Amino acid sequence: MFSLTIRRHFMIAHSLPREVFGPAQALHGATFVAEVTFRRRALNEDAIVLDIGAAGGILEEVLAGLNYTNLDEHPDFAGKLSTTEALAEYIARTVAGRIKDDADGRELAGIDVTLRENPDAWASYALDLSA
Numbered sequence: 001m002f003s004l005t006i007r008r009h010f011m012i013a014h015s016l017p018r019e020v021f022g023p024a025q026a027l028h029g030a031t032f033v034a035e036v037t038f039r040r041r042a043l044n045e046d047a048i049v050l051d052i053g054a055a056g057g058i059l060e061e062v063l064a065g066l067n068y069t070n071l072d073e074h075p076d077f078a079g080k081l082s083t084t085e086a087l088a089e090y091i092a093r094t095v096a097g098r099i100k101d102d103a104d105g106r107e108l109a110g111i112d113v114t115l116r117e118n119p120d121a122w123a124s125y126a127l128d129l130s131a
């Protein structure tokens with residue numbers, strides 16, 4: 001299996017209104033580092049998984065929909081908890097939606113997203129596209 005990973009960061013505000021989150025129940029800000037890995041079993045005819053520039057452009061488009069927003073007011077998170085785990089899934093599925101109809105996108109076996117909250121804590125979601 002081959003993989004290509006790109007990284008960008010974005011900033012949001014949100015609250016996590018459940019007791020388990022302690023002080024994070026209140027509105028607070030976060031800067032996330034998003035690492036997105038595209039996986040495929042065989043390289044394309046250019047001997048790559050996906051062009052790095054194209055991959056970066058797709059991720060930037062997806063993150064532009066989140067950057068500088070208050071996720072408590074974001075329509076895609078209405079009634080949902082915007083935890084790091086949930087955000088990782090959202091980014092994986094949104095990136096997949098953007099790329100699925102491209103020639104390279106159809107060949108992807110999966111998209112993995114790791115979101116780093118800080119140097120000591122991160123969460124990941126692995127989207128399996130092989131089925």
Ligand SMILES: Nc1nc2c(c(=O)[nH]1)N=C([C@H](O)[C@H](O)COP(=O)(O)OP(=O)(O)OP(=O)(O)O)CN2
Pocket residue numbers: 016021022023024030082083084085117123
């Ligand atoms: N599994 C997750 N746990 C927590 C998340 C998350 O997204 N997934 N998010 C938060 C908060 O948003 C914030 O990032 C950290 O909150 P904070 O209370 O400062 O940090 P801790 O939970 O590590 O520390 P406490 O001692 O419990 O306050 C929290 N958890």
